[in-house]
Amino acid sequence: xxxxxxxxxxxxxxxxxxxxxxxxxxxxxxxxxxxxxxxxxxxxxxxxxxxxxxxxxxxxxxxxxxxxxxxxxxxxxxxxxxxxxxxxxxxxxxxxxxxxxxxxxxxxxxxxxxxxxxxxxxx
Amino acid sequence: xxxxxxxxxxxxxxxxxxxxxxxxxxxxxxxxxxxxxxxxxxxxxxxxxxxxxxxxxxxxxxxxxxxxxxxxxxxxxxxxxxxxxxxxxxxxxxxxxxxxxxxxxxxxx
Numbered sequence: 001x002x003x004x005x006x007x008x009x010x011x012x013x014x015x016x017x018x019x020x021x022x023x024x025x026x027x028x029x030x031x032x033x034x035x036x037x038x039x040x041x042x043x044x045x046x047x048x049x050x051x052x053x054x055x056x057x058x059x060x061x062x063x064x065x066x067x068x069x070x071x072x073x074x075x076x077x078x079x080x081x082x083x084x085x086x087x088x089x090x091x092x093x094x095x096x097x098x099x100x101x102x103x104x105x106x107x108x109x110x111x112x113x114x115x116x117x118x119x120x121x122x123x
Numbered sequence: 124x125x126x127x128x129x130x131x132x133x134x135x136x137x138x139x140x141x142x143x144x145x146x147x148x149x150x151x152x153x154x155x156x157x158x159x160x161x162x163x164x165x166x167x168x169x170x171x172x173x174x175x176x177x178x179x180x181x182x183x184x185x186x187x188x189x190x191x192x193x194x195x196x197x198x199x200x201x202x203x204x205x206x207x208x209x210x211x212x213x214x215x216x217x218x219x220x221x222x223x224x225x226x227x228x229x230x231x232x
Binding site: 108115 | 156158220226
């Protein structure tokens, strides 16, 4: 069964940085594009970033462009999200999510979600 | 960017009743690339429907997706106790970005 386990969340002051990780298992990680999706407390879902299966293509929501960096290490089956210059509005649960198609553009429905990691940006 | 508007915001129904959830797009969704998700409190979303009408693996056939262009519908034919949750639509036909609707909460009357 596909497993995605996020880590690295916590409480951080505005302007500081945090790096999230997502450990993937039980599937061929290097064949799938991966997304980060976040959810503010009590609110809906918001797309954050996409990285292609080979790491060559990366896309970001306007709200995080220039501050967040998505990356992956296919040798470690791990997805990352480096978050800099954090703002209170970045607070929420961050989900690591897989697309259902191999070697694709990554623009798909989202078939497997991690349990999420909570990031709180507050002074 | 395609904006998705879901209605109603909350649907109050009893087990056994039929639920009809709407997702309207600000412009036509190419290829009917629209998905539906279910989210229960404290849990991650679960994919129900992709391509507007195809059920994901393991999803019961009481869940049915339909629609095209700008108007999409998720129908739950007979609500089971475990179906009370929040439902989101998401489009992936015009990207970036992926966009989600604001959600419809289906609650027990």
